[in-house]
Amino acid sequence: MVKSAADWTERSLDLSRLLARSGLGDRAAFATLYERTSSHLYAVVLRINRDRAQAEDILQEVYVNVWRAARSFDAAQSQPLTWLTSIARNRAIDSLRRVQTQPQLQTPGSTAGAADSEDEDVYDTVADASPGPLDLLSRASDARALDECMTRLSALQRQSVALAFFRGLSHAEVAAQLRQPLGTVKSWVRRALMTLKSCLQGASEREQVRDADARDVRS
Amino acid sequence: MDYGRTELTDRLAAEYVAGTLRGAARRRFESLLPAHPLLREATRAWQDRLIPLTMVIAPVQPSGEVWRRISDRIEGERNEAKAARSAWQRLAFWRALTAFASVAAIGLAVLLANPRAVPPPVVVVLAATGAAPGALPAGSIVASISGDGATLVTRPLRETKTISSGIYVFFIHMLTGCSLGNVNSMPWFRGIERRYISPTSRSRSVRATSISTRCAPVAVMNSRNSAATAAPRPIVRATRRMTSRAAHE
Numbered sequence: 043m044v045k046s047a048a049d050w051t052e053r054s055l056d057l058s059r060l061l062a063r064s065g066l067g068d069r070a071a072f073a074t075l076y077e078r079t080s081s082h083l084y085a086v087v088l089r090i091n092r093d094r095a096q097a098e099d100i101l102q103e104v105y106v107n108v109w110r111a112a113r114s115f116d117a118a119q120s121q122p123l124t125w126l127t128s129i130a131r132n133r134a135i136d137s138l139r140r141v142q143t144q145p146q147l148q149t150p151g152s153t154a155g156a157a158d159s160e161d162e163d164v165y166d167t168v169a170d171a172s173p174g175p176l177d178l179l180s181r182a183s184d185a186r187a188l189d190e191c192m193t194r195l196s197a198l199q200r201q202s203v204a205l206a207f208f209r210g211l212s213h214a215e216v217a218a219q220l221r222q223p224l225g226t227v228k229s230w231v232r233r234a235l236m237t238l239k240s241c242l243q244g245a246s247e248r249e250q251v252r253d254a255d256a257r258d259v260r261s
Numbered sequence: 262m263d264y265g266r267t268e269l270t271d272r273l274a275a276e277y278v279a280g281t282l283r284g285a286a287r288r289r290f291e292s293l294l295p296a297h298p299l300l301r302e303a304t305r306a307w308q309d310r311l312i313p314l315t316m317v318i319a320p321v322q323p324s325g326e327v328w329r330r331i332s333d334r335i336e337g338e339r340n341e342a343k344a345a346r347s348a349w350q351r352l353a354f355w356r357a358l359t360a361f362a363s364v365a366a367i368g369l370a371v372l373l374a375n376p377r378a379v380p381p382p383v384v385v386v387l388a389a390t391g392a393a394p395g396a397l398p399a400g401s402i403v404a405s406i407s408g409d410g411a412t413l414v415t416r417p418l419r420e421t422k423t424i425s426s427g428i429y430v431f432f433i434h435m436l437t438g439c440s441l442g443n444v445n446s447m448p449w450f451r452g453i454e455r456r457y458i459s460p461t462s463r464s465r466s467v468r469a470t471s472i473s474t475r476c477a478p479v480a481v482m483n484s485r486n487s488a489a490t491a492a493p494r495p496i497v498r499a500t501r502r503m504t505s506r507a508a509h510e
Contacts, residue, residue, distance in 0.1 A: 050313045081320035088321055098327050105331045120305055124312040135280050181317035212283045235275045242310050
């Protein structure tokens with residue numbers, strides 16, 4: 043499990059190489075890439091689409107697309123793990139749209155059913171007792187030194203952005219889940235995102251200052 | 262919607278990456294990405310901000326079946342690509358053969374049916390420059406190409422005095438590999454493009470005959486009055502098109 047932003051970057055360096063070789067048609071490199079990233083991508087997808095069979099289909103689509111698009115990956119522009127996770131997230135979010143437009147079979151525990159009855163435990167289909175989105179957000183803020191920023195947000199604001207981001211809920215779904223007006227939820231999510239942005243910018247500036255100070259001390 | 266506005270761009274990118282941009286708006290955003298560098302830039306920045314937050318999600322091992330299916334599909338695509346390539350190569354061979362056969366067939370058809378294909382007769386009126394507009398000037402001639410395309414005939418349009426005292430210079434251009442046989446029954450010197458034609462020649466016309474029926478002589482002659490400019494080009498078939506000029510000397 044990746045614990046910090048530094049780990050993320052470190053893993054990315056390794057993955058860049060594998061992705062570049064996959065782009066040249068190296069199947070062994072692609073297999074290694076799959077081995078090292080699939081459990082993360084699967085977990086991300088599973089958070090959004092909790093149907094295991096569907097999540098596996100999504101994962102399959104993601105990697106087939108990655109194999110085709112590996113050549114176009116630009117390591118100078120983005121980190122591989124960010125790139126891969128974004129592709130997986132987008133696929134997963136798109137799959138929710140398809141589920142909604144498909145005729146729904148009302149079987150208990152299925153995604154379609156869960157969307158209709160918010161009171162049902164949505165984690166029924168996930169085997170382990172995984173932490174909720176809010177818990178994840180607080181862990182993420184620990185890992186990225188965001189806890190200070192997060193305290194600027196109300197509990198409901200934090201929860202709304204966590205539900206949207208980790209579980210792929212739409213504004214309307216978040217509003218239904220939290221039993222809040224749609225407009226309110228929209229502005230919460232927006233504010234939370236903007237706070238996150240300014241916090242991260244502040245954090246990276248502080249880091250730079252710290253690095254500069256460290257250099258001054260050494261010299 | 263004005264996607265050029267930075268603030269809006271940033272907000273949309275944030276919602277796209279966070280996943281709250283949905284439905285038609287999400288599809289529109291995705292379709293705009295390739296063409297909007299600003300939108301792409303904002304999206305990338307938001308991905309760098311938000312996506313690493315997923316690192317706190319505990320990994321879940323997918324079943325081995327997933328990799329087998331991915332592997333099969335990739336292998337399948339490779340084989341398809343290979344098959345397509347070799348099919349293309351086979352196709353390319355047949356195409357080349359077909360192209361060759363077509364050319365050969367056309368050649369044969371031409372040879373069989375058309376050793377003496379009759380090209381449309383071409384008649385061109387060549388006007389002397391400097392003549393009054395609307396009036397056919399004294400030096401005008403009619404150039405025509407015979408039905409078999411081998412002979413060019415020029416005749417003065419009018420019997421005038423000026424024509425009898427003029428000296429005409431023909432610039433006859435032939436296609437490469439073509440040469441004139443004779444002009445007014447006189448042998449045409451190979452490689453020589455111009456020849457003085459005496460206006461006192463009996464016929465008053467010029468007959469330039471090509472050696473071969475495949476080559477038509479094309480002469481554009483002008484009167485003695487002025488240098489030839491923008492002489493009309495005889496309408497002949499593409500293979501017989503040649504440029505010719507005549508100038509007064």
